Amino acid sequence: MYNNKIINVFNKENVSSPPIWFLRQAGRHIPEYFSIRSQSKNFIDFCLNTDLIVQSTKLPLKYYNIDAAIVFSDILMIPWAMKRNVQFVKGVGPVMDPMIPNETEILNDIDIKNLLRPLDKALKILRSSVPNHVSLIGFAGAPWTLACYMIEGQSTKDFLLTRKAVWSSNNWFNKLIDSLIDYVVDILEMQANAGADVLMIFDSWAHMIPSFFWKDFGISPTKKIINNLRKRNILIPIIGFPFKAGSSLINYSYESGVDCLALDWTVDLKWALKNINPNIVIQGNLDPASLIDKNNNLDKSVKLILDTMNNKRHIFNVGHGLTPECKIENIKKVIEIVKNYNN
Numbered sequence: 001m002y003n004n005k006i007i008n009v010f011n012k013e014n015v016s017s018p019p020i021w022f023l024r025q026a027g028r029h030i031p032e033y034f035s036i037r038s039q040s041k042n043f044i045d046f047c048l049n050t051d052l053i054v055q056s057t058k059l060p061l062k063y064y065n066i067d068a069a070i071v072f073s074d075i076l077m078i079p080w081a082m083k084r085n086v087q088f089v090k091g092v093g094p095v096m097d098p099m100i101p102n103e104t105e106i107l108n109d110i111d112i113k114n115l116l117r118p119l120d121k122a123l124k125i126l127r128s129s130v131p132n133h134v135s136l137i138g139f140a141g142a143p144w145t146l147a148c149y150m151i152e153g154q155s156t157k158d159f160l161l162t163r164k165a166v167w168s169s170n171n172w173f174n175k176l177i178d179s180l181i182d183y184v185v186d187i188l189e190m191q192a193n194a195g196a197d198v199l200m201i202f203d204s205w206a207h208m209i210p211s212f213f214w215k216d217f218g219i220s221p222t223k224k225i226i227n228n229l230r231k232r233n234i235l236i237p238i239i240g241f242p243f244k245a246g247s248s249l250i251n252y253s254y255e256s257g258v259d260c261l262a263l264d265w266t267v268d269l270k271w272a273l274k275n276i277n278p279n280i281v282i283q284g285n286l287d288p289a290s291l292i293d294k295n296n297n298l299d300k301s302v303k304l305i306l307d308t309m310n311n312k313r314h315i316f317n318v319g320h321g322l323t324p325e326c327k328i329e330n331i332k333k334v335i336e337i338v339k340n341y342n343n
């Protein structure tokens with residue numbers, strides 16, 4: 001095990017200032033990203049090219065003094081492997097063939113590890129070439145969020161087709177979730193064995209889960225994923241990110257089995273300290289929009305997060321991915337404030 005700051009926080013060791021990294025740190029806010037991306041014919045090919053995965057994962061390390069690198073891939077590589085014809089359309093985002101509840105066959109015999117071998121290779125290269133003090137983060141989408149994209153075929157306003165499927169196509173929907181659980185376990189296991197130090201599960205559409213089904217689809221799949229990983233002897237820390245889950249964050253923090261809860265930018269950290277399971281680490285939760293224009297509140301808001309989380313187990317991050325408009329100089333400034341913070 002490498003001695004790095006994020007692992008130290010998980011191990012309850014003292015750190016002088018919190019470790020820091022950024023969600024979507026390897027994306028379009030860095031100009032060089034576009035020249036790396038232009039070397040492949042589309043985004044899926046990019047995510048299947050070992051050399052380009054390595055380059056883009058390392059890209060933010062050239063600019064920032066950060067404590068982690070998240071491997072370059074996408075949560076939608078699982079639907080891609082399940083032959084949903086995933087494409088990334090400029091100006092629209094991801095699109096795929098929508099699944100028709102009760103009608104579409106759910107493929108549950110996909111050799112996902114084999115299909116994502118370039119990711120496995122990239123992580124092995126990364127672990128031997130990224131400095132030891134930088135944690136490597138592997139990830140996957142949570143089954144609910146993957147099911148949302150697979151049923152709607154794209155992002156929609158309120159994911160009505162998915163919510164309808166939950167209420168009316170219980171058996172089929174459960175089968176879909178169960179297959180997704182298996183694939184998520186497989187690719188997280190693969191990433192851990194290839195060298196990831198930490199794993200993260202993104203439930204970006206958690207706020208669409210009806211509260212009646214929160215336990216079934218917000219908590220239980222993650223709990224099963226973590227239990228299965230532990231059974232396979234994958235013991236590294238796991239971060240859960242149920243985006244904008246509001247009051248459901250409390251039960252998630254106690255019941256899902258995650259080692260760290262990533263909070264979105266709407267959560268008041270003082271509320272979190274009172275209500276969230278005190279035995280897990282908290283990650284977050286600066287608003288990425290604060291990193292777009294020059295503004296007088298950036299220093300203050302970063303310091304407020306630091307003061308509130310002082311002496312708590314905390315990983316500094318944004319409360320959702322950096323957008324293409326975020327400015328490198330603003331991000332550098334945040335890192336400087338965090339690194340110079342002395343408690």
Ligand code: CP3
Nearest residue numbers: 023024025026027070071072073074075093094202204321
């Ligand atoms: O820097 C990193 O975080 C590493 C890699 C990463 C990407 N996607 C690369 C990417 C990670 C961790 C993800 C996760 C992901 N992908 C999530 C969960 C996090 C979240 O944002 O809630 C989701 C929902 C997706 C699905 C997805 N992929 C969407 C909705 C989009 C379009 C986004 C947009 O703003 O247009 C993508 C494409 C994508 N994935 C990009 C990147 C860098 C942009 C692609 C491009 O070059 O055009």
